[in-house]
Amino acid sequence: MDFSLWTCAARGHETYAPTEPELAARLHVATPAGESWRCLRCGDFVPGEPRRTGPADDAPEVPRGRLLRDRVIMRLLAxxxxxxxxxxxxxxxxxxxxxxxxxxxxxxxxxxxxxxxxxxxxxxxxxxxxxxxxxxxxxxxxxxxxxxxxxxxxxxxxxxxxxxxxxxxxVKRWGEYFAVIATSIFLPLEIYELTEKVTVLRVGALLVNLVAVIWLLWSKRLFGINGGAAKYHEEHHSESLMTVERSAVAAQSEQQTERITRRAR
Incomplete structure (x- = not known):
């Protein structure tokens, strides 16, 4: 399932027109039907005016890809x-x-x-x-x-x-920690209940909580696991389409600077 397209179908595309010309050129395209702007969530070009505009630093952090899938799972748990x-x-x-x-x-x-x-x-x-x-x-x-x-x-x-x-x-960081700690505290009680009597409801509840704890610990990198908080924030920042395009603009500028320097030599 493409969670990005699924979310865009439900909420609409998240288009943004940055005021920086170089960056706007990478998110904008002219078509016979008019101008189109790239959605920060699914990456498709959407005809019409952008939903928002402003400096790139003010662009909304739109979850996409795996981060969006994780958000859907967390809300199902909620x-x-x-x-x-x-x-x-x-x-x-x-x-x-x-x-x-x-x-x-x-x-x-x-x-x-x-x-x-x-x-x-x-x-x-x-x-x-x-x-x-x-x-x-x-x-x-x-x-x-x-x-x-x-x-x-x-x-x-x-x-x-x-x-x-x-x-x-x-999708708060404190919520992830709270969920893991609170759920883990009651796991021994749920296991003890299974020693008294095994029922489908008890087994199902235990499995849901075990999977939730393991998934949160690993995918959200809690308590230093799987790279810790630094890797967590780096991943969230790098997944942003605006961040990707800004990096591409920066890289392109560096290449142009190198070419000019070589020619000058």
Missing amino acids: AERVIRGIVFILLGAGALKLRSAQGDWKQNWDKDLPLIRQLADQLGWNPDHSKIIHTIDKAFTLSPNVLTWIAVGLFAYAAIELIEAVGLWL
Whole structure:
């Protein structure tokens, strides 16, 4: 998949007309249909007026190629973190709701449980062996203080997930570090849960988090891995089309200077 063209199709081309004549000449072409300017994202020439204009130093840093692909992956991870955060917020709200009306919920549960058993018998399912049923029964025996602390823990975990989501969505360096540290802290707990019982959901969650941590560490060069921060910033700067064209202009000027010097000799 060409993420550059895909993004341009969704957002439109990012054309820019620099005020420097030599640089503008490399990003501009005249056609029978009129002038065209090169998109800083996909590199195609787009007919019409440029979207922006100004000095080359003020040109927007437009991610392209692998950097754009990485941004898409990070935002998918951010969306997954948002879903997790919402789930834990709902669980925390449920714990507080149970705390405030524990007796009423217990009475309603005792009334509905016989109906659940009748339906379970028809489906060939034994509720007495259900972990969900046992968890609900145990929840009614918890004290209000315990339910409060459970809600606090669930809200805290949701906050961590949402902070991760913001950092990853905005493609911030601190977000990458935060995501790796926060995710790694909970990996031992997820592995311990698998020792109790292996389920598709638990295995899937563990694999997603493991792959996310390894991918962030390597591709984002965190903690000095794979070249570290210096290589990270160099890569981001060199991937910019404007930077590439400015380097080409500089190289062309050097070649012309060398030719003039040789002729003078």
